[in-house]
Amino acid sequence: MSRIQSRFQGWGLVAPALLWTTAFFVVPFVVMAAMSFASLEGRTLVWGFSFENYARLLEKAYLWRAIIVSLEITLTVTAVSVLLAYPLAWIIAFRVPQRWQRLALLLAILPFWTSYVVRSYAWLLVLAREGVVNQTMLALGLISDPITLANTRFATITGFVHFFVMLLTLTIYANLIQLPPNYRRAAMDLGANAFQTFRHVILPLTLPGIVTGAFLTFVLCIGDYVTPQILGGNTELTVPQVIMVQLGRRADFPLASALAIVLMGIVALAYLTSSRWLRLDRI
């Protein structure tokens, strides 16, 4: 086969993915970026090159507050999810007999099988004043009156963590089972105790799995609209919620696009920060 034929064949194989990415990522992104520099005059969209929408991000307290709220929630969810998922993945990988591991993983991801929206509303009922959590604490005498759990940041974080622990468990488990058991044995042979083995051998080797899962959690969480909308009770607004408000009645696509670009910038920053450890092949 000639070199030219080979090159055409190569492009032919790549073309479908290239076209797909161009049509459904590159073009929409370019349109969105261009839109973020447009403006609304009255209710008319005017194309142009204005930084007005980005300036509004600095001027309007609720806009930059939304960015801070989104970051606070996302970082908390990511940290809590990692702390919960790691031991779970560890137990499944090293404590559960191999023949039961598939079943254990299946049980761990079982909540994925229900609708995301239904699951969020279910949490709303669980955390309600008359819900299971309050009723249990009342019955145990831990509280004398129901406490407010639903429609709070706590509820939003709980809903997110429930979802992302499953995702992180999978990525960390995939990383853990790739570790040759000899590494742990060698560390023990050299006199390391269990904690030292974990701290100096296991943790550094599983860092790519943790960071990969944490990055995915960050990306999905910061762009999510459903969970804060249902569970947060609008007691504070995240960036996706503010974007929806701009679109709903006023159709302010330029400001919504600017907000979306800022979100992408934050995600890009997260990627650059974590890229050293990111190993997508470990998923």
Add this chain to the structure above:
Amino acid sequence: MMTGRNLISVAVLAASGGAALAEGELNALVWCDHTDPALIEPFEAAHDVKVNLREYEGTGAALALLEQSRPGDWDVLVVDGIDVFRAVEAGVLAPLPEGAAPTGDFFPQVVMAENNTVDGVTYAVTEKFGYNTISYNADKVDPADMEDLTSVWADKYKGRISIYDYYLPVMGLAAMSEGIDTAAIGEGDLEQIGGVLSTMRANAASVAGVVAAQTALATGEVDIVVGGGEWLTAVLASEQPELTWTIPKQGAVRWAQSIGVVEGANNPDLAAEFIKYITGPEGQARLATSSCFWGMPANAKAGDVLTDAQKDILRWDQQPDYLALSQLYPAPDADLDIEMQDLWLDTLQQ
């Protein structure tokens, strides 16, 4: 050369698969109350057609969708009564065919020619209305307190209130509590209205959309929904009769939805027939009691079709008083709209 907007259109059409264009089909962009089969099926059977419905939330979203569609994709549009002029301005509504919706039997206050007519041309007709007022659990709060807006969001009910998540009616209620007419709201009133919103917000457990507000009231998470009304509690009435609504002494905000034919509709005659059906007594009764949300029919003749129980829930006999006490949604111009929305979002983020 393909422009950015064309590209968006192509992407939207590709994603949606494009709306059907068949002769025997009607494509309607609607609110969720029109998706009840009990409303649509009789029309489909009578005309041997299929009605394709697409729900939307927010006039902005509807106008963007229409702008990105091909001419003829849509036949009928249901739109917020105060936004008919926006739809006309955007060129998406066609003049209503003569006789498509006679309003002779309508409640006079909801004909609202000033909303549905632009430059002497009628583009839409009111099909349903109701009130953004106070919904509450009669077993948990003192009904007498619900007759005064200022006591509704007083400290007594701190943490037991949910606010309906739409700035126009809630700011309308806030204005009315301060003695400001909704039609007269101006930039100079926003500070005063903002003060009321802050009080409301400080005592509220949540700011909720339709489903979340219903869930909160039904599960006892809150006992009061500011901005609620018959549209919120009527569907729950049979199972939880303690969930009810009232119009306080300061009044309530009146919402109204209109229906019209889309400019360039593929089936304008069928669209006109659909509007005739929806605004006729039978269609009106079915629309008023839709499984998504209830509301008052614009056509008073629907009273001949509704059952007594249904009329009780809608407070049919009290409508003359309610209509007199209520004021229309605030209808701000574009600049004031931005100010009002900013104030609302600022309050939510407090």
